[in-house]
Amino acid sequence: MTHSDADADATASPLSFVRRVLVQAWRDLLSVYYANTPIWRLFKSAGLLFFGFFCWSASSLVLSYGIEWTILEYVRAYGFVLILWGPLTHAVIVPLVIRLRRTAERPIVRTIARNGSKINISIFLTIVLILGTAPISPMVLDFQSPLGNDSGTDVNPDLACSKSGGEIDCQLSDSTGIDSVVVTSGDREVERVEEPPYEFTIREADLEETVGQAEFVVELRDEDGETLRRYRRYVSSVPEA
DSSP: HHHHHHHHHOOOOOHHHHHHHHHHHHHHHHHHOOOOOOOHHHHHHHHHHHHHHHHHHHHHHHHHOOOOOHHHHHOOOHHHHHHHHHHHHIIIIIIHHHHHHOOOOHHHHHHHHHHHHHHHHHHHHHHHHHHSOOOOOGGGGHHHHHTTTSSOOOOOEEEEEEEEEEEEEEESSOTTTTTEEEETTTTTTEEEOOOTTOOOEEEEEGGGEEEEHHHHHHHHOOOSOEEEEEEEEGGGGGBBO
């Protein structure tokens, strides 16, 4: 900072000082965004890859606890898209935009190059909004199975489900120690099975949606009605038969 800058800071109002700090921070951010040396491209791509993975996995973990905040759905979508879009932006799109700004001769190409970063960010945010509103199967991580066991028992069968024609069929790999299986969706019980091997079929139309996703919860209970194991399944993550 020069002497004149220091004098200006000393006499500026708090609002002007904050404004200058924000403008300088924005310029610094742009200089990093457009830094195009190989090492900067590597740092930015790797940094966004890890940040995207953190946002995706952390928000999925919190959602698995049943905390149904809408903002978490969009953080999960942001992280999921950023894993691919971050490296793509700084390894391919930004270098291409910089090159086109220097070499493009056609007016339409020069216009696209001048607005390349805005177009790129707009497409990125649009994809995030779409996936945050309507998640797809690959981005839905299910941490509920290990988190749902609060009984301390050894009952831990695999729950396999498949869907076909608007119905979902499920079966357990082992029924030892289980007295009943209860399936709920939202606040409603949609199925109860009290005889081994505890296979059941439910209709997709009977399931309620949470943040745009139809889901159901499967509870394995003992003879006292205590929950031994709980599974949460999103219909979008159930494979086709």
